[in-house]
Amino acid sequence: MFIGDMNQKRKKALNKVWQAIEEHGGQTLLSTGITGDDARIAKAVVDSGIKLLEPNHPAVALARGYKGVTTMHDAENIRHEIKLSEMGHVLQGVRNTVGDDPFITIGIPGGFTELIPVELSEEDFKYMSVQGADGLHTHKSNLEDLEEVVKLAHKYGLTVDAYIGHPSDLHTFGIPAETPEAVATVAKEMEKIGVDMIGLMTGMSYEGVAAGEIPREIKERLHALVSSVSVPTLAEGGINVENSKAFRDTGVHILVVGTAIDDAVKKAAQDMVQNFINL
Secondary structure, three states, X not given: OOHHHHHHHHHHHHHHHHHHHHHOOOOEEEEEOHHHHOHHHHHHHHHOOOOEEEOEHHHHHHHHOHHHOOOHHHHHHHHHHOXXXXXXXXXXXXXXXXXXXXXXEEEOOOOEOOOOOOOOOHHHHHHHHHHXXXXXXXXOOOHHHHHHHHHHHHHOOOEEXXXXXXXXXXXXXXXXXXXXXXXXXXXXXXXXXXXXXXXXXXXXXXXXXXXXXXXXXXXXXXXXXHOOOOOOEEEEOOOOHHHHHHHHOOXXXXXXXXXXXXXXXXXXXXXXXXXXXXX
């Protein structure tokens, strides 16, 4: 694989991200879940202004009703069983529908800390790049594993977005860091090994928050992340219309939104059906 060509591909992908951040006033949205796995909904949100999309294997498991799962929690437990080829088909379908401009980062089996180990080969990284991915969405929980992923992803022109989690999170979604100080330390190490975008999981451990607010602990952790690195930063988990304004004050560049959009699509479908039934 030609190094110059792949560096150019990755540079172009990162430009897409920074342009979206700038165009939306310093903070943009990355749409995941149904908007990354259903090409029709993906086109709908892109037509509405979304510039960053994220298909991923647990969302595909849920969308397909794989083994009868009906919740994302259950889907996380069997996500490793989704075939890489299925993710390739999803990616290609979304890319063909939305065109070349949107940035697409993809989560694939083996790119997360899976319950059952899934080995990734160089050919797998090349396959995702050829299918239309700009980046690889990862949730590795070990820096050495993450560094290996970064090396192979960059070889095939893919950016890497990786996350920091909390040790008590419901699922293992990134490098664990318990305190804001630990968040800053881990973020710096991630940037050092070449991670292109660094995110913080913000919704797996904190519940019962008043509408429109986010917990002080999350704000402190986000501040530690944002103030310690120069790459684009992300917040993922529990983000909705009510608390999104509070996230704006944290300085994070990208809000990852999935469930809020999924629920809105389901509610719209239910309302439309009721309109017909109640004629």
